[in-house]
Amino acid sequence: GGIITQTPKFLIGQEGQKLTLKCQQNFNHDTMYWYRQDSGKGLRLIYYSITENDLQKGDLSEGYDASREKKSSFSLTVTSAQKNEMAVFLCASTAGTGASYEQYFGPGTRLTVL
Amino acid sequence: QQKVQQSPESLIVPEGGMASLNCTSSDRNVDYFWWYRQHSGKSPKMLMSIFSNGEKEEGRFTVHLNKASLHTSLHIRDSQPSDSALYLCAARYNTNTGKLTFGDGTVLTVKP
Secondary structure, three states, X not given: OOOEEEEOOEXXXXXXXXXXXXXXXXXXXXEEEEEEEOOOOOEEEEEEEOOOOOOEEOOOOOOEEEEEEEOOEEEEEEOOOOOOOEEEEEEEEEOXXXXXXXXXXXXXXXXXXX | OOOEEEEOOEEEEEOOOOXXXXXXXXXXXXXXXXXXXXXXOOOOEEXXXXXXXXXXXEOOEEEEEEOOOOEEEEEEOOOOHHHOEEEEEEEEEOOOOOOEEEOOOEEEEEEO
């Protein structure tokens, strides 16, 4: 088994601020994802990385940057926080990109922008 | 537009009852459906996946798939209050990226 850790658990920022969220996994998984979840809604893909040194945009990449520092870690940056923005950011990983590979999720970072 | 549609948005069933949740893809190039359960304040956990026509049963949970209509359904029998959660359906399309497209979910409440 393994675990995904996300830091911080809660993040409060100011409008216009640049904010960074971190994700670490010890599954030794190749592929990692960042999703955004608005209250009571589904998940929308922001960025993903198929292998170390790969970075690809998802459907919601505008306003975000990402970085895959090494195989086990994947960071997401909110480039300019929007006032009254509230969402949970979920990191996930999977062993590969084949159809049967399950995605495992971290506990999330809850963002509030004042 | 949303490729994965779930219905109903919310569902209330009595304890011991049957809950039925639906999910349809608007894109024909789907090769796998996943069902995740997310309790309030927690992260999504995979429940079941299906890629072949027919049904698959695991304990109280049964998943059906009709590939012709691009429709999958999740049925929970003998529902328990602990089953109260947001149920998310996700579709994997024919790409080599492993990307999933999620629906907005069904909120299930099981009343004791």
